[in-house]
Amino acid sequence: MFITGVGVVSSIGLGKKAFFDALAKGTSGISRVEAFDVATLGRTFGGEAKGFEPKDHLTPLEIRRMGRCSQMALAAARMAVADAGLEAEALKGPRVSVVLGTTMGEAAVLGDLDHQWIHKGAAGVRRAWLPKYGSTLLPIHVARAIGSEGAVITLPAACAAGNYAIGFAADLLRSGKADVVVTGAAEILQELQYIGFVRLAAMAQERCQPFDLNRQGLILGEGAGILILESEAYATRRKAATLLAEVGGHGMSCDAYHITRPHPDAAGSIRAMEQAITRSGIAVDSVDFVNAHGTGTKHNDAAESKVMKEIFGRRRVPISSMKSMLGHCMGAASALEAIGCIMTLETGLYPPTIGYETPDPECDLDVVANVARKGAHKIVLNNSLAFGGYNSVTCLASPYALPAPGAFSRRAVTLASAGAGQQP
Amino acid sequence: MTPRDVTGVGIASALGISASGSSFFDSLARAERLTARRDTPSILSFDASSYSQARVVEVPDFDPTPILGDKGLRTLDRLTKLLLVAARLCLHDAGIKKDGQWFALSPERVGVVCSNAYGSLEAITELDKVAKLEDARYINPAKFPNTVSNSASGYVSIWEELRALNVSLSDGNCGGLDAVSCADVFLETARADALLTGGGEAMSEALYLAFDKLGVLGTSTSETRLGEGAAFLFVEDPDVARERHARVYGRLVGYGTAFVVPHDSPLIFASREAMRRAIDMALDDACVRACDVDLVVSSVAGLPRFDDEELEAIASAFGDNVAVVAPKLALGETLGAGGAMGMACALAWLGGAPVAPTLLVRGGAPARVKHVVVTSMGYYGNASAVVVSRAPGT
Numbered sequence: 001m002f003i004t005g006v007g008v009v010s011s012i013g014l015g016k017k018a019f020f021d022a023l024a025k026g027t028s029g030i031s032r033v034e035a036f037d038v039a040t041l042g043r044t045f046g047g048e049a050k051g052f053e054p055k056d057h058l059t060p061l062e063i064r065r066m067g068r069c070s071q072m073a074l075a076a077a078r079m080a081v082a083d084a085g086l087e088a089e090a091l092k093g094p095r096v097s098v099v100l101g102t103t104m105g106e107a108a109v110l111g112d113l114d115h116q117w118i119h120k121g122a123a124g125v126r127r128a129w130l131p132k133y134g135s136t137l138l139p140i141h142v143a144r145a146i147g148s149e150g151a152v153i154t155l156p157a158a159c160a161a162g163n164y165a166i167g168f169a170a171d172l173l174r175s176g177k178a179d180v181v182v183t184g185a186a187e188i189l190q191e192l193q194y195i196g197f198v199r200l201a202a203m204a205q206e207r208c209q210p211f212d213l214n215r216q217g218l219i220l221g222e223g224a225g226i227l228i229l230e231s232e233a234y235a236t237r238r239k240a241a242t243l244l245a246e247v248g249g250h251g252m253s254c255d256a257y258h259i260t261r262p263h264p265d266a267a268g269s270i271r272a273m274e275q276a277i278t279r280s281g282i283a284v285d286s287v288d289f290v291n292a293h294g295t296g297t298k299h300n301d302a303a304e305s306k307v308m309k310e311i312f313g314r315r316r317v318p319i320s321s322m323k324s325m326l327g328h329c330m331g332a333a334s335a336l337e338a339i340g341c342i343m344t345l346e347t348g349l350y351p352p353t354i355g356y357e358t359p360d361p362e363c364d365l366d367v368v369a370n371v372a373r374k375g376a377h378k379i380v381l382n383n384s385l386a387f388g389g390y391n392s393v394t395c396l397a398s399p400y401a402l403p404a405p406g407a408f409s410r411r412a413v414t415l416a417s418a419g420a421g422q423q424p
Numbered sequence: 425m426t427p428r429d430v431t432g433v434g435i436a437s438a439l440g441i442s443a444s445g446s447s448f449f450d451s452l453a454r455a456e457r458l459t460a461r462r463d464t465p466s467i468l469s470f471d472a473s474s475y476s477q478a479r480v481v482e483v484p485d486f487d488p489t490p491i492l493g494d495k496g497l498r499t500l501d502r503l504t505k506l507l508l509v510a511a512r513l514c515l516h517d518a519g520i521k522k523d524g525q526w527f528a529l530s531p532e533r534v535g536v537v538c539s540n541a542y543g544s545l546e547a548i549t550e551l552d553k554v555a556k557l558e559d560a561r562y563i564n565p566a567k568f569p570n571t572v573s574n575s576a577s578g579y580v581s582i583w584e585e586l587r588a589l590n591v592s593l594s595d596g597n598c599g600g601l602d603a604v605s606c607a608d609v610f611l612e613t614a615r616a617d618a619l620l621t622g623g624g625e626a627m628s629e630a631l632y633l634a635f636d637k638l639g640v641l642g643t644s645t646s647e648t649r650l651g652e653g654a655a656f657l658f659v660e661d662p663d664v665a666r667e668r669h670a671r672v673y674g675r676l677v678g679y680g681t682a683f684v685v686p687h688d689s690p691l692i693f694a695s696r697e698a699m700r701r702a703i704d705m706a707l708d709d710a711c712v713r714a715c716d717v718d719l720v721v722s723s724v725a726g727l728p729r730f731d732d733e734e735l736e737a738i739a740s741a742f743g744d745n746v747a748v749v750a751p752k753l754a755l756g757e758t759l760g761a762g763g764a765m766g767m768a769c770a771l772a773w774l775g776g777a778p779v780a781p782t783l784l785v786r787g788g789a790p791a792r793v794k795h796v797v798v799t800s801m802g803y804y805g806n807a808s809a810v811v812v813s814r815a816p817g818t
Binding site: 040041042065094102103104105107110111113114115117118119122125127130131133134135136137140143144148149150151152153154155156157158164168171172174175191192193195196198199200201252253254255256257258259260268271275386387388389390 | 474531532535536541542543545548549551552553555556557559560561563564565568569571572573574575577578579581582584585586587588589590591592593594595596599602605606609610612613615630633634637638681682683684685691692698701705802804805806
C-alpha cells in the first residue's frame with residue numbers, strides 16, 4: 001500500500017512543502033488563541049492554523065455548507081489529490097473510498113448551536129446550521145467534492161484517529177475493497193475541548209516540552225492531514241503516481257484501564273507497537289526512527305518511554321515529538337505526524353522536539369532535541385495513544401523497503417496481537 | 425466478507441432491557457407500532473415540559489444498576505450506560521463472561537466495534553451550559569471525557585476488560601451496519617478472535633430539539649419517533665464458535681455500501697441508487713440471489729422522503745412481493761444503533777420468531793426465513809446493507 005499524495009493544514013504551514021520546511025527548521029506554531037475568548041481560562045496558547053482561509057480552497061457554497069473542521073479536511077484533501085497527480089476521473093466511482101478520523105469533528109458548530117439555545121432558547125437555534133453538525137459529515141463532504149462512491153467512514157478515535165484511519169484504509173486496500181482511499185484526519189481548536197483539557201490539568205502554559213524533566217503538559221492545536229493511499233497495482237499502473245512511502249503494519253490495542261490516562265505499565269501500547277513491527281514483517285532492529293505521541297504530559301511521556309525500552313531494549317532509537325511544534329492536534333495529530341514521517345523517509349531529517357532543555361531520567365531516550373537531525377531513514381514508526389485507552393502504531397517505510405506481504409505468518413501476527421511479544 | 429457467526433445478543437431498546445437474545449426475540453414478536461400505542465409514557469431522559477408533544481421513545485424506565493451494579497456510574501452519561509448494559513448482556517448471552525469471570529476466549533483477543541451517530545449531546549450541552557451560564561472553572565473534569573466521541577465505546581472496554589481493540593465509528597444511520605464491515609476486516613487480519621459489534625444512541629433534549637427543528641418529527645405525514653438504545657452482537661469466526669460449542673443465532677455473510685450524490689443536490693439527500701447498489705453489493709458478497717431472500721429488514725422509520733426511496737430501491741432489487749419489515753416503527757429512529765438493532769431483529773426472524781404483522785410494510789410474513797437483508801439509508805446519499813443467513817445445520 002503506497003502513499004502517493006499528501007495535504008496539510010497546520011499551525012506551521014499549509015501544504016506539503018511549507019509543512020516540511022517548518023518541521024525541518026523546528027518552527028513553533030504555538031501562539032495566543034484567537035478563535036475564542038481565553039481570558040479567564042488560565043491558559044491562552046494553542047496551535048491555531050491562522051493561515052487557513054477557507055475561501056482559498058473552497059467554493060462559497062462549500063463554505064456555507066460546512067463547519068471549519070470539514071473545511072480543513074476538504075482543503076487538505078484537495079492538496080493531497082493535486083500532490084498525487086490524480087485526475088478527477090480517477091477519483092470517481094465505487095472503488096474510491098474516504099476514511100477520515102477526528103476527535104470531535106464539527107464541535108464548533110455544536111458549540112455555536114448550544115450558545116444560541118442557552119441564550120435565546122429553542123426558538124433562537126438556527127435551523128440552517130443543524131445539518132452542519134456531525135462527525136459523519138467529514139468524509140461525506142470530501143466524497144461529494146471528489147465524486148467518490150465507495151465507503152464513507154468516520155473513525156472518531158480521539159487522539160489516535162489519524163493512525164486508525166490510515167491503518168483501516170490500508171486494510172481496505174489489502175482486502176481488495178478499494179483501489180484508492182483518501183484518508184487522514186482533521187480537528188479544530190474548540191472552546192469546550194480547550195476548557196476540558198484545562199480542567200483536566202493537562203495543559204501547559206506556553207510551551208509543550210515532551211520528554212523534558214520540567215514538562216508541564218500539552219498545548220492543544222488544530223489542523224488536517226490528508227493522505228492518498230493506493231494499492232500497489234493501482235499506483236504502479238498510474239504513470240503520474242510518485243510513491244512517497246509504503247504503509248506497513250498497523251498495530252491496535254486497548255488498555256481497558258482508564259478513560260484518560262495510559263496504563264502505567266504501557267502494556268497495551270507495547271502490544272500495539274509489537275503488532276506494527278510484526279505485521280510489517282521486519283525485525284525490531286530495522287526501525288530507524290520513532291515519531292512519538294509525545295504530548296508533554298507526565299503520564300504519557302513516562303508510559304511511552306517504557307514502550308521504547310520494552311521494544312528496543314538497550315538500542316537507543318531516535319525519537320521526537322512534533323507536538324512540540326504543532327501543538328496536540330488531537331484527532332488530526334497522528335495524520336499530520338504521518339506526513340511528517342514521510343519527510344523523514346524522503347530526506348533523512350528527523351524533526352526536532354523543540355523546547356527540550358532538561359533530560360528526564362524517567363524518559364531516558366534519544367530525543368532529537370531542538371534541532372533536526374540526519375539519520376537512517378528507511379523505516380519509521382508513528383506512535384499514538386488516545387482517550388479510551390486507544391493505542392495505535394503505524395509503520396511507514398520508503399517504497400519497497402519492507403518485505404513482501406506474506407513473508408510473515410498469520411500465527412506470528414496473532415501472537416503479537418495477543419501480547420506474546422516477538423516470538424521466534 | 426468472510427462469513428461470521430453471531431453467538432450473542434445484548435439489547436437495551438424501546439422494548440426494554442432484554443436479558444438474552446431470546447427474550448428480545450419474544451418481545452419483538454409482540455411489538456406494535458409506536459403510533460398505535462395508547463399509553464404515553466413520561467419522558468425521563470430530559471425535561472420535556474416545554475414541548476407540547478415530544479415524539480420520542482426511550483428505553484422504558486432505564487435503570488442500569490440491576491445489570492451493572494451501583495458503583496462507578498455517577499459520572500457516566502446515558503449513552504455510556506446504555507452501551508455498558510448491552511455489552512454485558514451480550515457477553516453473558518454469548519457464554520463468554522458472567523459475573524466478572526471469563527468462560528471462553530481471552531480479554532486480549534476480544535474487542536469492540538461501536539457505532540454512534542452524534543456523540544453524547546447530553547454531556548456536551550451540560551458542560552456548555554456550565555461554561556456559558558456559570559464559569560468554565562466549574563466544569564467537572566470527571567465529566568469532560570463523556571464529551572469525547574469515543575468515550576462511551578472506550579468505557580465498554582474498560583468495564584469488560586476487552587483489550588484486543590476498540591474502534592468507534594460515526595457513520596450516521598449506516599454506522600451499525602458499517603461496523604460489520606469493520607469487524608470483518610479486523611477478524612480477517614487476526615486483530616481479534618471475536619468482537620462486540622454494534623452501536624448506541626442516547627436520547628437527550630439537544631437531539632430531540634435538532635430533529636424537531638428540522639421538521640422531521642410530528643408532522644402530518646411523518647410517523648417518525650426519535651428513539652434510543654444500544655445493541656451489540658457477539659461476532660466471531662465460525663471455527664472459533666464451533667470449537668467452543670457456542671449457540672449460533674445466525675451468520676453474517678455479505679456487506680455492501682455505496683455513496684451516490686448527483687451534482688448540486690442538497691446536503692441531506694436520500695439516494696435510491698446508493699441503496700440499490702449497496703443491496704446488490706451485499707448480495708454479491710454473500711453469493712445469495714435476490715430471489716432467495718425471504719425478508720428485508722428495512723430502515724423505514726416513518727419519514728416519507730427517505731422511506732419512499734428505500735422501498736423503491738428494495739422493490740427494484742427484489743420485486744414487489746418480498747416481505748419488508750420496519751422495526752423502527754416499534755423501536756424508534758435509533759440512528760447509530762439502528763443497524764445493530766435491525767440485525768438483531770433479523771436474527772430473531774431467522775430463528776423462527778413470528779413477524780409481528782404491525783411491522784410489515786410490504787408483503788406478507790414469510791413462513792420460513794433463511795436469508796435476510798438488513799438495510800440502512802443514510803441522510804447524505806449513503807446507504808449500507810448486510811445479508812444475514814441461517815447458519816448451516818440450524
